[in-house]
Amino acid sequence: LLKVLSRINSILRSPRAPPLIFRPSKGPVQNYIKEDGQGCGFEHLPLTIEMWADQLAALKDLHRSLRKLSLELLPWNTADPQDNRESIRVEDLQLIVDAILEELENKEKNSQTQSLQTLSAIVSHFQKLFDVNSLNGVYPRMNEVYTKLGEMTNTMRNLHELLELDSSAPPTVVVDTVGKLCDIIKKNVTEQVQQLLGTQDIHSIITKLEEHECFFPPFQALVQDLLSLLEISNVDDILPAVQNLK
Numbered sequence: 001l002l003k004v005l006s007r008i009n010s011i012l013r014s015p016r017a018p019p020l021i022f023r024p025s026k027g028p029v030q031n032y033i034k035e036d037g038q039g040c041g042f043e044h045l046p047l048t049i050e051m052w053a054d055q056l057a058a059l060k061d062l063h064r065s066l067r068k069l070s071l072e073l074l075p076w077n078t079a080d081p082q083d084n085r086e087s088i089r090v091e092d093l094q095l096i097v098d099a100i101l102e103e104l105e106n107k108e109k110n111s112q113t114q115s116l117q118t119l120s121a122i123v124s125h126f127q128k129l130f131d132v133n134s135l136n137g138v139y140p141r142m143n144e145v146y147t148k149l150g151e152m153t154n155t156m157r158n159l160h161e162l163l164e165l166d167s168s169a170p171p172t173v174v175v176d177t178v179g180k181l182c183d184i185i186k187k188n189v190t191e192q193v194q195q196l197l198g199t200q201d202i203h204s205i206i207t208k209l210e211e212h213e214c215f216f217p218p219f220q221a222l223v224q225d226l227l228s229l230l231e232i233s234n235v236d237d238i239l240p241a242v243q244n245l246k
Contacts, residue, residue: 073104
């Protein structure tokens with residue numbers, strides 16, 4: 001027993017042991033006497049051993065949790081030589097943590113590389129869509145597109161208001177409404193021309209226009225001659241001037 005206690009005492013006095021594990025006895029020796037006659041100072045050893053036992057049990061639980069986390073982040077790394085061990089060392093946990101940290105660092109580097117590739121692809125796609133030959137032309141063309149977009153938005157808003165359409169109406173509805181309005185205007189103009197020329201037949205309209213083209217030049221020449229002969233300048237004065245000649 002003294003050999004065991006001496007061994008425990010040497011472990012507790014080792015530089016690697018926690019500093020508050022060994023506490024020298026303050027009172028008279030009650031249980032054990034070391035070989036040199038001094039108190040062994042093992043009064044707190046049972047509580048310390050119980051704490052160690054709890055920590056070892058918690059170490060297994062921590063190892064189990066880290067293994068679950070490792071399987072989530074590293075699903076391909078299923079082999080674990082420590083699964084069948086009764087005792088778990090801190091080094092085993094450190095290996096798992098290091099593997100997880102290394103994987104996270106690699107993912108971060110890969111995400112940065114992918115971000116650069118994605119950004120390059122976006123710029124190239126913009127150049128293709130808006131016919132930009134160089135990178136220096138990207139920003140000016142962006143400003144131009146933004147300006148045109150603002151103008152188009154204002155135009156569509158004004159058309160919605162003028163046509164009394166709902167603001168959520170798509171551009172196709174706006175175009176259809178404008179087309180119908182143009183058809184109505186063209187129909188009204190055609191009807192007015194027909195009423196003016198006194199015909200409903202398009203061929204008759206063409207005939208009347210041809211007659212007008214044949215009649216108007218000689219009539220215009222006659223009027224000009226009368227204005228010159230009567231020495232007047234206003235067409236309305238032709239009839240009074242002719243009446244005065246009677």
